[in-house]
Amino acid sequence: VKRGGILRPGQEEYLDGVLPPRDALIAEVEQRGLREEVPISDPATASLLAILVRACGARRILEVGTAIGYGVLWMAKAAPEAHITTIDVDPGRIAVARAYAERAGVSERVEFVEGPALEVLGRLSGPFDLAYIDAVKAEYRRYLDLLLPLLRVGGLVVADNVLWSGEVAEPPEEGESAESRAMGTFNAYLMMHPQLQSVILPLGDGVAVAAKTRPLRIEMGGPF
Numbered sequence: 506v507k508r509g510g511i512l513r514p515g516q517e518e519y520l521d522g523v524l525p526p527r528d529a530l531i532a533e534v535e536q537r538g539l540r541e542e543v544p545i546s547d548p549a550t551a552s553l554l555a556i557l558v559r560a561c562g563a564r565r566i567l568e569v570g571t572a573i574g575y576g577v578l579w580m581a582k583a584a585p586e587a588h589i590t591t592i593d594v595d596p597g598r599i600a601v602a603r604a605y606a607e608r609a610g611v612s613e614r615v616e617f618v619e620g621p622a623l624e625v626l627g628r629l630s631g632p633f634d635l636a637y638i639d640a641v642k643a644e645y646r647r648y649l650d651l652l653l654p655l656l657r658v659g660g661l662v663v664a665d666n667v668l669w670s671g672e673v674a675e676p677p678e679e680g681e682s683a684e685s686r687a688m689g690t691f692n693a694y695l696m697m698h699p700q701l702q703s704v705i706l707p708l709g710d711g712v713a714v715a716a717k718t719r720p721l722r723i724e725m726g727g728p729f
C-alpha cells in the first residue's frame with residue numbers, strides 16, 4: 506500500500522528518481538511488498554533509518570512492526586555489528602522476514618518477537634540505541650511511553666507515517682480518519698515531550714525523528 510502524497514508529485518518523483526538502486530535482495534522485498542500489498546517502509550524512509558543507525562553507531566536496535574523485514578534488511582546492512590529486536594503480531598509475516606534475514610546472512614543478529622507490541626514492549630530490557638515505531642497508529646503514544654525508558658540518553662526514536670498522506674495537516678472535508686487523528690495527537694505529544702528533541706520530516710509518509718535528551722529520575726534509580 507503506497508502512502509505518501511506529502512510533497513507535490515513532481516518533487517516526490519524527483520526524490521524517488523535520485524535514490525540509488527537498491528541491492529538485489531532489498532529490491533526483491535520491495536517488489537514483493539508492492540505485489541502483495543504488504544505495507545513496507547518507503548525506500549527514502551528506510552534509507553534515513555540506515556543513515557541514522559550508522560551515524561549513532563547503533564549496537565542495539567528495536568523495531569515495532571516488522572512486516573516482511575524490509576527495514577530489518579536496511580538496518581542490518583548499515584550497522585553490521587548491531588543486534589536488532591523486531592516485533593510483529595503476524596506470524597506469517599515474521600516467517601517471511603526471517604527467511605529474508607537468513608538469505609541476507611544477518612539472521613543471527615535479528616531477534617523476531619511475535620506478539621502484540623504493547624505486550625512485548627513491557628517485557629523487553631534495554632538499553633537500545635535506536636527505536637523505529639511502525640505498527641498500529643493509535644498505539645504510537647503508548648509504544649513511545651514503553652520504549653523511552655529502554656532507550657539510552659542520546660538514542661534516537663524514529664516514527665513512520667506521522668503525516669498520514671497529508672491528512673494530519675489538512676483533514677479532508679468528509680472527515681478525518683482515526684489514524685490521522687491518532688497521528689496528530691502523537692505528533693503533538695512527541696514534539697513537546699520533555700525528554701525528547703524532535704522534528705518531523707516530510708519524507709515518504711512523514712517521518713518523525715527524536716533524540717532522547719535526558720533520563721527520568723526513575724530511570725536513574727530514584728526517587729532519591
Ligand SMILES: C[S@@+](CC[C@H](N)C(=O)[O-])C[C@H]1O[C@@H](n2cnc3c(N)ncnc32)[C@H](O)[C@@H]1O
Nearest residue numbers: 545546570572575576593594595621622639640
Ligand atoms: C507498516 S508495517 C511495518 C513495516 C516495516 N517496519 C518495514 O520497514 O517494512 C506494520 C506492521 O505492524 C504489524 N502489526 C499490526 N498490529 C500490531 C501489533 N499490535 N503489534 C505488533 N505489530 C503489529 C503488522 O502486522 C504490520 O506487519
